[in-house]
Amino acid sequence: xxxxxxxxxxxxxxxxxxxxxxxxxxxxxxxxxxxxxxxxxxxxxxxxxxxxxxxxxxxxxxxxxxxxxxxxxxxxxxxxxxxxxxxxxxxxxxxxxxxxxxxxxxxxxxxxxxxxxxxxxxxxxxxxxxxxxxxxxxxxxxxxxxxxxxxxxxxxxxxxxxxxxxxxxxxxxxxxxxxxxxxxxxxxxxxxxxxxxxxxxxxxxxxxxxxxxxxxxxxxxxxxxxxxxxxxxxxxxxxxxxxxxxxxxxxxxxxxxxxxxxxxxxxxxxxxxxxxxx
Numbered sequence: 001x002x003x004x005x006x007x008x009x010x011x012x013x014x015x016x017x018x019x020x021x022x023x024x025x026x027x028x029x030x031x032x033x034x035x036x037x038x039x040x041x042x043x044x045x046x047x048x049x050x051x052x053x054x055x056x057x058x059x060x061x062x063x064x065x066x067x068x069x070x071x072x073x074x075x076x077x078x079x080x081x082x083x084x085x086x087x088x089x090x091x092x093x094x095x096x097x098x099x100x101x102x103x104x105x106x107x108x109x110x111x112x113x114x115x116x117x118x119x120x121x122x123x124x125x126x127x128x129x130x131x132x133x134x135x136x137x138x139x140x141x142x143x144x145x146x147x148x149x150x151x152x153x154x155x156x157x158x159x160x161x162x163x164x165x166x167x168x169x170x171x172x173x174x175x176x177x178x179x180x181x182x183x184x185x186x187x188x189x190x191x192x193x194x195x196x197x198x199x200x201x202x203x204x205x206x207x208x209x210x211x212x213x214x215x216x217x218x219x220x221x222x223x224x225x226x227x228x229x230x231x232x233x234x235x236x237x238x239x240x241x242x243x244x245x246x247x248x249x250x251x252x253x254x255x256x257x258x259x260x261x262x263x264x265x266x267x268x269x270x271x272x273x274x275x276x277x278x
Contacts, residue, residue: 027055036065043070050081054089057081061102071102082113087120094125118149126153127161134164143168143175154186162190163198170211184211191223199227200235228255233262240270249274 023042031039040059046052057077063069075096081089091134097106111132117125130149133142147168153161167187168174176182184205190198203223209215227235240255253274259267 008205024049024052024055027052031058040187047093050084050086050089053077053081053084054086054092056091057092075102082116085120087117087122087125090114090117090120091122091125091128094128098128107132111139118152121156121185123153123156123158123161126150126156127158127164131163131164134168145171147175157189157193157196159190159193159198162186162193163195163201166190166198167201180211184213194230196227196230196232196235199223199230200232200238203227203235228258231258231262233259233264233267236262237264237267244270244274 023046027039027046030036030042036059043049043052043055043059048128052176054077057074059065059074060070061074062203065159075093078092078096082093082128090113094110095101096103097113099105110127114125114129114132118129126130126149130146130153131137132139133146133149135141139165147165150161150165150168163186165176166183168176169179169184169186172178174228182269184202187198187202187205191202200223203220203226205211205213205234206216206220206223224235224238228239236255236259240252240259243251253271256267256270256274260271
């Protein structure tokens with residue numbers, strides 16, 4: 001009798017876990033389909049599910065399916081999930097502090113939350129924390145730490161981390177020994193994943209023949225054009241310069257214009273010069 005009761009209890013527990021997992025999946029499906037009321041209704045019942053708290057936070061923060069947004073409730077949901085050691089929630093809170101959305105903007109606080117998330121294996125946090133250490137944005141610049149976080153993100157195939165780490169290998173005194181072969185390897189991988197800056201700089205390597213890459217103007221322009229069409233501002237300006245030098249003013253204006261729209265002042269200066277007949 002005791003054994004039967006014990007088995008019955010185990011079955012109830014397993015059934016509860018299965019239903020909870022299924023309900024979370026249902027909440028995600030509803031959310032992705034734009035059925036926010038259903039997603040909210042399901043997630044609200046999953047009181048012990050950190051991922052469900054993120055769904056609720058995402059609904060509250062933009063007021064999806066609600067009368068209005070409620071940032072305080074969104075932050076409470078994210079914080080509850082983060083305190084349960086959910087890496088995604090920790091990253092979201094870091095992102096809020098990074099941008100200053102709904103909270104006092106603080107890069108230092110963002111870095112703190114990114115580190116919690118990164119240590120829990122969240123690749124976006126690893127990559128972003130690497131960039132913050134690389135740039136010294138709100139925290140002391142530390143190339144050694146940047147390399148550490150970028151390498152962790154690269155292991156998870158993060159294209160941005162590949163690009164930055166490749167750039168560090170292409171430079172001097174940036175936490176690693178200069179190695180242009182490693183640069184080419186990382187930029188190839190990043191470009192293959194569609195990272196625009198990597199596409200552009202890989203094109204530059206083909207243009208000059210660097211990092212063990214044989215000089216090839218055709219391959220260079222394929223990558224540079226791809227980068228420009230993928231909205232890499234440096235590639236757009238480069239094509240503007242190339243077109244201008246070739247006397248193709250209309251193409252030059254087109255590429256300068258695209259770069260200027262993204263805030264590149266030197267591209268706007270070029271457009272102004274063309275307009276004034278200089």
